[in-house]
Amino acid sequence: MAKKRDELSTERRKNSSKSRVRTDQPSNSANSSSNSNLPLGPQNLIIIFIVIPAISVIVYRTLYGPTAATIVPSVYDRNLVKAEVKYQEIIAEHSRVSANLSRTFQHSVLAYVTPWNSKGYEMAKEFNSKFTHISPVWYDLKSQGANLVLEGRHNADKGWISELRKKGGAKILPRVVLEAVPAYLLQKKKQRDKAINLIMGECSEMDFDGIVLESWSRWAAYGVLRDPDMRKLALNFIQELGQAMHSGGLEMESKKSLQLVYVIGPPHSEVLNEYDFGLEDLQALSDAVDGYSLMTYDFSSPQNPGPNAPLKWIHSVMQVLLHGTDSSSQTLAQKIFIGLNFYGNDFALSGGLGGGPIIGREYLSLLERHKPSLQWETNSAEHFFVYSDDRNDQHVVFYPSLLSIAERLRVAHTWRAGISIWEIGQGLDYFFDIL
Numbered sequence: 013m014a015k016k017r018d019e020l021s022t023e024r025r026k027n028s029s030k031s032r033v034r035t036d037q038p039s040n041s042a043n044s045s046s047n048s049n050l051p052l053g054p055q056n057l058i059i060i061f062i063v064i065p066a067i068s069v070i071v072y073r074t075l076y077g078p079t080a081a082t083i084v085p086s087v088y089d090r091n092l093v094k095a096e097v098k099y100q101e102i103i104a105e106h107s108r109v110s111a112n113l114s115r116t117f118q119h120s121v122l123a124y125v126t127p128w129n130s131k132g133y134e135m136a137k138e139f140n141s142k143f144t145h146i147s148p149v150w151y152d153l154k155s156q157g158a159n160l161v162l163e164g165r166h167n168a169d170k171g172w173i174s175e176l177r178k179k180g181g182a183k184i185l186p187r188v189v190l191e192a193v194p195a196y197l198l199q200k201k202k203q204r205d206k207a208i209n210l211i212m213g214e215c216s217e218m219d220f221d222g223i224v225l226e227s228w229s230r231w232a233a234y235g236v237l238r239d240p241d242m243r244k245l246a247l248n249f250i251q252e253l254g255q256a257m258h259s260g261g262l263e264m265e266s267k268k269s270l271q272l273v274y275v276i277g278p279p280h281s282e283v284l285n286e287y288d289f290g291l292e293d294l295q296a297l298s299d300a301v302d303g304y305s306l307m308t309y310d311f312s313s314p315q316n317p318g319p320n321a322p323l324k325w326i327h328s329v330m331q332v333l334l335h336g337t338d339s340s341s342q343t344l345a346q347k348i349f350i351g352l353n354f355y356g357n358d359f360a361l362s363g364g365l366g367g368g369p370i371i372g373r374e375y376l377s378l379l380e381r382h383k384p385s386l387q388w389e390t391n392s393a394e395h396f397f398v399y400s401d402d403r404n405d406q407h408v409v410f411y412p413s414l415l416s417i418a419e420r421l422r423v424a425h426t427w428r429a430g431i432s433i434w435e436i437g438q439g440l441d442y443f444f445d446i447l
């Protein structure tokens with residue numbers, strides 16, 4: 013659902029920027045046509061093309077040279093990571109990013125990038141050094157009649173991939189959603205082999221380092237997890253895939269070992285039901301899977317407005333998932349990428365429930381329009397504010413802040429777990445400072 017909203021808001025954004033471009037154009041063309049009416053001799057040309065730019069460069073160097081303000085200190089040195097945040101401060105500081113791009117968080121960082129939000133592609137390049145894994149959301153493995161097809165090559169951007177490779181060492185693992193009808197896929201060896209070959213063939217051809225696989229939610233929807241035999245076959249398929257990827261495959265020319273990261277949801281309660289992915293499943297897959305992308309977000313909803321991912325809830329999800337703190341669950345915890353949302357929610361409280369996900373730009377425009385006072389909620393470790401819209405309906409807005417992210421990094425660190433970010437184009441630029 014967050015995804016759909018996100019697509020919508022991106023569309024809105026595209027449209028609004030398009031209309032801005034259009035309104036800009038007339039004044040530009042008016043200028044250029046009036047210039048072209050001037051008689052331009054060689055001396056004028058020298059002044060325009062050499063003298064003026066030279067002077068501007070000198071003036072610019074004097075004002076903004078390396079000795080002046082180009083070196084932006086970190087958000088910690090600017091004292092921005094705190095509970096008492098003013099909206100003016102966010103507006104003034106969010107786009108100023110520290111010149112130091114070294115990592116500060118010691119564990120793995122997986123960054124999702126979606127094709128419908130191009131800002132994520134830029135962030136992945138700019139902050140490549142902050143990530144260990146980058147996952148562009150590109151592929152679906154689908155049934156087509158009795159056949160299987162891997163769709164999404166049209167999304168894959170080779171130029172962007174090679175730029176990422178030049179910038180840093182983050183592994184590139186596109187996400188593949190398993191949409192294929194499970195009854196065929198899981199029960200027929202030929203189909204399973206086909207699925208594995210399609211995935212590995214794409215990795216080899218596109219030079220990926222592996223994939224992030226999402227299938228659990230689909231299997232739940234198809235009823236696979238209710239049937240103990242099917243559930244077992246489902247886990248077996250992930251094992252087969254992981255083993256093949258680690259060995260580089262039998263039919264592949266290059267024997268590069270590929271990584272498999274598996275997407276899991278938070279357990280619904282302390283007593284697990286068959287839909288929940290739990291400790292036994294983690295253990296069963298521990299050799300086959302290199303990491304688990306744990307979706308610890310969307311705790312609240314329009315029907316039940318509140319924080320997106322209360323910190324205590326994240327902690328208890330980890331406890332339920334790993335119950336016990338022996339050394340084996342320590343190693344398992346290190347494989348988990350705790351999910352962090354870089355989007356927020358704008359919930360309508362009165363006049364009919366409603367509202368939903370917002371991204372950085374929308375958050376900033378709410379700050380500018382309503383000049384709210386932000387509050388820190390200690391229990392959830394999230395910032396929020398309340399405002400009234402044009403019809404006098406109350407809204408509550410939860411959106412990540414430097415402190416809320418820092419607190420989650422701290423909890424992840426106590427588990428020695430990594431983090432996964434959905435998704436990096438939805439945040440504010442200075443968030444990357446603390447990763």
Ligand SMILES: *[C@@H]1O[C@H](CO)[C@@H](O)[C@H](O)[C@H]1NC(C)=O
Nearest residue numbers: 086111112113114115116117
């Ligand atoms: C950059 O940040 C890292 C990690 O916080 C730190 O260890 C390093 O000293 C910083 N480098 C500079 C040049 O400030």
